[in-house]
Amino acid sequence: MPAGAILTRDLPLDPQQSALLIVDVQNYCVRRDGGELTHLSPEQLEADYGAYFRRMESVTIPKMQRLRSACRGAEVEVLYTTIESLTRDGRDRSLDYKISGFNIPKGSWEGRVVDALMPAEDEIVLPKSSSSVFISTNIDYVLRNLGIKQLAICGIRTDHCVQSAVRDACDLGYLVTLVTDACTAFTEDRHESALDMLKGYCRQVTTSGLLAELRAEVPAKAAR
Numbered sequence: 504m505p506a507g508a509i510l511t512r513d514l515p516l517d518p519q520q521s522a523l524l525i526v527d528v529q530n531y532c533v534r535r536d537g538g539e540l541t542h543l544s545p546e547q548l549e550a551d552y553g554a555y556f557r558r559m560e561s562v563t564i565p566k567m568q569r570l571r572s573a574c575r576g577a578e579v580e581v582l583y584t585t586i587e588s589l590t591r592d593g594r595d596r597s598l599d600y601k602i603s604g605f606n607i608p609k610g611s612w613e614g615r616v617v618d619a620l621m622p623a624e625d626e627i628v629l630p631k632s633s634s635s636v637f638i639s640t641n642i643d644y645v646l647r648n649l650g651i652k653q654l655a656i657c658g659i660r661t662d663h664c665v666q667s668a669v670r671d672a673c674d675l676g677y678l679v680t681l682v683t684d685a686c687t688a689f690t691e692d693r694h695e696s697a698l699d700m701l702k703g704y705c706r707q708v709t710t711s712g713l714l715a716e717l718r719a720e721v722p723a724k725a726a727r
Contacts, residue, residue, distance in 0.1 A: 504589035514653070514678060515716045522580035523650045525567060526636070526658025526665050527622050529585045532560060533659070538613045539605070559659070563597050564619050566685040566710040567657055571620065577717045580649055581672070583622055584664070587614030587630035597633035635667035643675055653678045655713060656705075657684045657685035662697035669705050679705035682713055 530537045535556055540548055574581055586607050587597045593606030600606070607614045622628055631715060633639040646654075655676045658665050665686050672679050681701060688694040698707060708716070 512678060514534050514706070516579065516653055516655060516680065516713070518717070520581045520650055520718055521653040521655065522582055522646060523571060523574040523655045523657070524573065524636075524648065524668065525581070525583045525616075525620060526565070526656065526668055527584055527586055527589075527660075528567065528658050529607075529616055531586065533564070533617050538607070538678065552689065555675060560686055563685060563687045564617070564658075566682075567620060570655075570657060570685050570710050570713065573717045574655070575623075575713050577656075577720055579717070580627075580651065581622070581644075582627045582629065582642070583616050583620075584629050584631050584636040584642075584658070584668070585614050585616060586632070586664075587611070588632050589630070593632075595632055599634065600632060602621040605684070612639070612711060623726060634664050635671045636664070636672035637668065637675065639706040646677070651677070653680065655680045655682055657682040659686065660688040661694045662688045666697050669701050673704045680713065681705045681707045682710055683707050684709050 531539055535548065538694065540552060543551070560703060571581055588606055588609055589609045591610075593601070609630075616622055616628065627645065628640055629636055629640040629645070631639045636642050654672050655670070656665060656668055656679060658668075665681075669679050669681055681698070683698055686694065688697060701707070
């Protein structure tokens with residue numbers, strides 16, 4: 504970096520060196536019948552998590568769809584993470600996941616990205632077996648091979664796997680943009696608390712803000 508250069512996180516995405524990372528938007532976590540909460544009665548599921556699912560279905564996923572469409576249009580790489588073991592019995596899972604008591608078997612329906620955000624044929628999906636995609640996959644190697652220096656991150660849950668991805672990406676030298684309203688957690692309080700804790704790590708923008716930024720980049724690219 505040139506001497507005297509100003510260091511800042513507040514930089515717009517450069518499509519040629521940026522990627523969108525969609526975290527864990529898979530059947531296990533997103534669908535009511537996905538597995539994570541199927542031990543609850545329908546009444547208990549609605550009482551404890553009904554607002555979460557309604558927010559996911561009516562707000563968060565539609566924003567992710569718009570964001571992904573804009574990134575594709577700007578030729579920004581789109582990648583996905585899912586929680587999924589490399590084995591059927593989950594023996595490769597992290598100790599934390601074993602203690603937590605859940606396993607999403609290799610090749611299972613629960614490990615697939617939801618239909619509403621089905622990856623395109625040539626988009627990269629990285630199955631992980633720990634909270635952070637940077638710990639249990641080769642994503643850092645892949646991103647560097649792609650020439651990626653900036654990451655826009657969205658997904659679920661803000662206070663768990665999204666937060667882990669943001670922190671680790673920053674520590675590895677990526678400039679991170681967290682798309683605040685294209686993430687969610689079980690409660691709004693947990694979501695907002697996670698955003699507040701991450702302010703010192705990344706730039707935070709809304710979906711509409713990033714869409715406007717990408718719209719400005721596409722004409723600029725065409726003019727070059």
